[in-house]
Amino acid sequence: MSSFIEIRDLEFSYINEIEEPPVVTEVLKGVTLDINKGEFVAVLGHNGSGKSTLAKCINGINIPQKGSVSVDGMSVADENNLLDIRQKVGMVFQNPDNQIVATIVEEDVAFALENMGVDPKEIRRRVDEALKTVGMYEYRLHAPHKLSGGQKQRVAIAGIIAMRPDCILLDEPTAMLDPKGRAEVMKTIKELNENGVTIVLITHYMEEAVQADRVVVIDGGEIVLDNEPKKIFSQVNTLKNLGLDVPQVTELCHILRSEGVDLPDDVITEEECVEKLYELLG
Amino acid sequence: MAVIKTEGLTYVYGEGTPFRKVAVDHIDLEIEEGEFVGIIGHTGSGKSTLIQHFNGLLKPTEGSVYIDGEKLWDDKAKLRPIRFKVGLVFQYPEYQLFEETVYKDIAFGPKNMGLDDDEIDRRIKETARMVGLKPEMLEKSPFDLSGGQKRRVAIAGVMAMNPKVLILDEPASGLDPKGRERILSMLKDYHKQTGNTVLLVSHSMEDIAKNAQKILVMNKAKLFCYDETVKVFHRSEELRQMGLSVPQITRVFDRLKAMGIGLDDDVYTVKYAAELVLSMLKRREG
Structure with missing residues (x-):
């Protein structure tokens, strides 16, 4: 059986036609990637590495110029598939203020469903359900601009889950949030994934990537690493050379190891670090 | 003498309307x-209004509000020179x-200050070097x-005005780890070289910990505390309750x-954590 998202030798360039001759910026240079249903994949890479461009290729905002992308067996290159694909794969962007269209929370969440022509009774049910899922049900009659960043971002996510997508792509959804907002959004993402929604999370926060099942690292438009988080973050020097970082606990163990302290190289969570240091010092 | 001083500073948005909101409170x-100084606080805590x-x-x-001993708004004509003293990067x-x-x-700010061309040129070259822009980039x-x-x-455009106080609101947001590190180490160097006051607003506790000597914590429009970094991070439970970490x-x-592990000190940077663990291990061997 083929995988849910299937990307083969994908190439994509931005072409600025205003310039004479047109300026071509090559972004993706042959990406092949499979994502299975139910996976939680974090995508890392420095600014300009091609992460966001890749995400936009998955739900057909960008159409592949070479190679192919298909979602649940449907090619994004076929325009007839786009509506179906975008219902299967929802996207959440960085700035919550750019994604909210209505003046009342529940109307915003209903927006896509109304466009899809869903029956009003069903819309009511799905909106309530989606708002409960992200923990924003009691705010359903509030004005979105009065919410905090984390709350707005959760409303944006509710608008996507109301469509019942199989997969959600999130492009740095926590970049503009305070620590509490970040924690709220991550908790929501993890709960969705536990309920079977495939998650593709683009992030610059290593503490978030650690929570995924799988980490894909992009550099210069190509996939350079693709593995489970422990196997990725144990490569501290490789990541730093790619302009990335590791969680503080991984960095600490890395420094201590280089001083000859007996510690494993794949400590990536707070719990593991506490446990290992306790064994060492206790 | 304090370079920034406030007394009972209060700001209300939408006074006299149903949307009245006290954004900073006494x-x-x-x-x-x-x-x-690192400035932290949850979204809507009043950080931006304050700065x-x-x-x-x-x-x-x-x-x-007093800047460098001078009261703002006493004489409106005096505001302009004060704005040159305090550079704000949004x-x-x-x-x-x-x-x-x-x-x-980069020349725009210094030009508005009425500096002569040689001085402007000197300042542009100096700040460009400080922020890591190669000379050939200046003509791009x-x-x-x-x-x-x-x-x-x-940021160089504001630094070139050589303000006594440089305030930056989330200067590293949206950048990748290397870009973040670059901006932050640049600010550290700037602070060291010029001796100017730097105020850094950030949601990243790790970035604040690495750079700030003192932390100002805003919570629900009020000043929760203003103290040394180590003392502020000592209050982790209170910070957590106000949506910070x-x-x-x-x-x-x-x-x-x-x-039950006896530690003499609070830890808030990786570098210090490593030193602490190594010295504990050494003591044990010794």
Whole structure:
């Protein structure tokens, strides 16, 4: 059986036609990637590495110029598939203020469903359900601009889950949030994934990537690493050379190891670090 | 003498309307010259409203602000020189670039100050070096640069005015780890070399921990505390309750302490954590 998202030798360039001759910026240079249903994949890479461009290729905002992308067996290159694909794969962007269209929370969440022509009774049910899922049900009659960043971002996510997508792509959804907002959004993402929604999370926060099942690292438009988080973050020097970082606990163990302290190289969570240091010092 | 001082500073948005909101509430604060201060607080806690008072962008509803001993708003004509003393870098400052070349963009502030061309030239070259822009970049259009470079140009434009106080609102947001590190180490160097006061607003406790000597915590429009970094991160439970956090490494060592490992000190940077563990291991061997 083929995988849910299937990307083969994908190439994509931005072409600025205003310039004479047109300026071509090559972004993706042959990406092949499979994502299975139910996976939680974090995508890392420095600014300009091609992460966001890749995400936009998955739900057909960008159409592949070479190679192919298909979602649940449907090619994004076929325009007839786009509506179906975008219902299967929802996207959440960085700035919550750019994604909210209505003046009342529940109307915003209903927006896509109304466009899809869903029956009003069903819309009511799905909106309530989606708002409960992200923990924003009691705010359903509030004005979105009065919410905090984390709350707005959760409303944006509710608008996507109301469509019942199989997969959600999130492009740095926590970049503009305070620590509490970040924690709220991550908790929501993890709960969705536990309920079977495939998650593709683009992030610059290593503490978030650690929570995924799988980490894909992009550099210069190509996939350079693709593995489970422990196997990725144990490569501290490789990541730093790619302009990335590791969680503080991984960095600490890395420094201590280089001083000859007996510690494993794949400590990536707070719990593991506490446990290992306790064994060492206790 | 305090370079920034506030007395009962209060600001109310939408006074007299149903949307009335007290954004900063009776703040008494003294920031000494030459300090590197981190400003933290949840979204909507009043951080941005507070810093906009420091160079007279907002007029207090109540209370007063003193910059370098001078009271703001006493004499409106005096606001201009005060704005040159306090440089404010907003979030996503790269959207404010507008000139044809990087050189001209950085020159905009110093030119408005009425400096002569030689001095302007000197300052542009010096700040360009400080923010890591190569000399050949100065003649490029700022719009041909990468996101991280654009941001550094925008910050250089404010630094070139050599303000006594440099305030930055989330200067590293949206950048990748390397870009973040670059901006932060650049600010550290700037602080060291110029001795100017730096105020850094950030949601990243790790970044604040690495750089700030003192931390100012805003909570629900009030000043929760203004104290040394180590003392602020010592109050992790209170910070957590107000929607903030402490660095991951601090959480690890707090937990070790709770498990009965005797630590003499609070830990808030990885470097210090490593030193501490190594010295404990050594003591044990010795």
